[in-house]
Amino acid sequence: MARFPVALIFAMLLGVLPAQAQSKLDGQFRAWLEKDLWPEASAKGVSRTTFEAAFDGVRPNAKLPDLVLPGEKPTTPKNQHQAEFNAPAKYFAEKTIGAVTSGGRARAGRLGKTLAAVEKRYGVPSEIILAIWGRESGFGAAKMPYDAFEVLGTKAWLATRKDMFRTEVIAALQLVETGVAERKAMRSSWAGALGQPQFLPTSVQKHGVDFDGDGKIDIWRSEPDTLASIGKYLADYGWERGREWGFEVVVPESVSCALEGPDQGKKISAWATLGIARANGKPFPVKEAAREGFLLMPAGRNGPAFIVSKNFYVLKEYNESDLYALFIGHAADRIAASDKNFLGKWGNVDALYRSDIAAMQRALEGQGYDVGSADGLPGFKTRRSIGAWQAKNGAAPTCFPTRKIVEALAK
Template sequence: MAGVADPASDYKRAVEASFKQWLEGLWPEAEAAGISRATFDKQLKGLKLDWSLPQLTPPDPAYPGGPALPDSMKPKPKPQAEFGVPQNYFKASSLNALAGSGRAKYRQLAPTLKAIEEQYGVPASIVLAIWGRETGFGRAALPYDAVTAIATQAFMGRRADEFRPQLIGALQIIELGHATRQMMKSSWAGAMGHVQFLPGDFEEHAVDFDGDGRRDIWRSVPDALASAGNALRSQGWDGNQPWAYEVTLPKNFDCTLQGPDQSLPIKEWIDLGVRRVNGREFPQDRLGDWTFLVLPAGMKGPAFLATTNFSVLKLYNNSDVYAIFVGHVADMIAYNTPVQFVGTWQPVERFTRDRVLKFQEVLVSQGHDVGKVDGLVGFKTRQTIGKEEKARGLPLTCYPSHALINQVLK
């Protein structure tokens, strides 16, 4: 009916007006970063928020004294997301498909990949595995405009403070002529190009490897892959180490010894009964290397002694299973074989992420350090689970169980 107020439309108009003022307030920061007023106005004038992006926290009210967030726009209750079971990340079909494509890309791009490996000291197989994981070797659709996505996240995303400098970085890319706005297609979080760099990654690590005078991670595969290699090297990749060693643990091993805060030289892990799989020996010249134990599924899955390179892969994407996935696919590419984990992914109990989050919150209230309280089971949460299992006389697994969570939540 004509004249009937639409709270959602009124609210969005108010937020867009506040967003316009916020964008203008970025000018001193942009100017200090070397961005011209012409570029600033052209790229940000009339920019609208992308309300479809995930992980947004719209302001309530729209601005102090402005319209409240309408009930119709408040998040609707959803079926609670299930906490990801580690085994699901390692389906044989996905691993084999990526490794097969990676080997084909290696044959196609061998001279370039060998040159990247020689210059940056990062195996071609690792670079290929990252490319495959991030964008399916450039085939993945990147449907978002990076400037819009980053600006939206910087204004009302959950990690707004982290995205604000990325918006300035995106404008710098355009200002310096590295890419046009049309080229800068991204994920919902603003990650761009073949190897998914944020603007800050581009500034720090992008290189011109094909020699055309441009650092082009969008259209130049050599530039993109070399940029990934440069990023890994710059963050500490050690060309003399593997990413990790799969290992077996002795019976009744204390799984709370996992995590980078409990690193030991390989020779000391050997003294504790840790062995490489398939009867292989650790390299004699690496026995002094400091490594740490990674148990992504606690005692219910494969075990790994992780090197510095594992930690470098986590700087690319802060996830144990991401680092294991990339490293494992890289091994499959390098050895031209369907490499299998020796350790078995055993069935595990399933939980909603919300329940794991509540479990973590209670553990923190009891004085435990579980790392980030996010409903995900990182190494500190796994350590704490093991400590609680010991204290409560439960089987030691270092992985969540209904028996433990029920006791803790009581």
């Protein structure tokens, strides 16, 4: 495939493509659709009529994040497109979580019978389902800004995870082919997520539920189908009926933040023996004491800490961000009980580019630390690697990236 001149690549990254370059890209996209994607779609039951209707007038969107341009190698972008991986305090802004809380409470009464039926079938608390619904689509009010086939087609052709998006675009075609969705309903987020629960197409196929009994899975207009589909999604990923998602705690300095992670679980009673206590002063529930819990410190020592259950990690199957899962759990608690915020405060964190964090991760990998992936996203493996590196170098572990750490590791 032909390479693009550097000036055109820079223009594409800015989303401003000269007409000639856009025309060239359009032609390459059309050739890929016809010669590469269509044979697979046809083999998987998609008709020519559906395929042509899906991509009629669709052009590749160079403004989408995490694309690899024709002939180029993947690079880590400077800016972070996902809110879930930016500053924690901003993600938990009261305006945002308050809207989900109040909106969830308002719907809890109106949809009480449906929610009770969903909870009975799938074991997922109604407030968890409401929190996800509110966070994902504003309870169905959010307007999806993109054509789903534009997003999924572009990403299946050019994304860093093109194999994943190829599977998704084929699934999207199958949804239209089988009548689950009309072509005009295929609007999505920048990531290709659909409908009120913001499912990727394969998730619609695997977890979609016809809960209103009209013979059709409709996550676009049916509230019962939306709520049940969210419940089934979580149940399918192993939601443990009757368990809490987690508890806010106070972690003494004697307990290292590098003990964080789903692979370093202990009985909740064992965490208590180490001096970890609930932030509200109450004891851990007796029924939870012998169950496994996991330390979560999403901002390291710069914010609230938690002991979470396996259900927290089920929430992460919906969105892999720790902050997302924490937002859902916290919003659900507020919908169910009170408007109280976390007792711990989010501290200020350095504003770092995603590319800065990726460089830090590569440096830590070079010293033998397991950061998970040098992707510029500070997940739990990166946070605890920072803590271990700090301890080794005589500093008090804080387990969160800072400008000083980035600069020290760059030397």
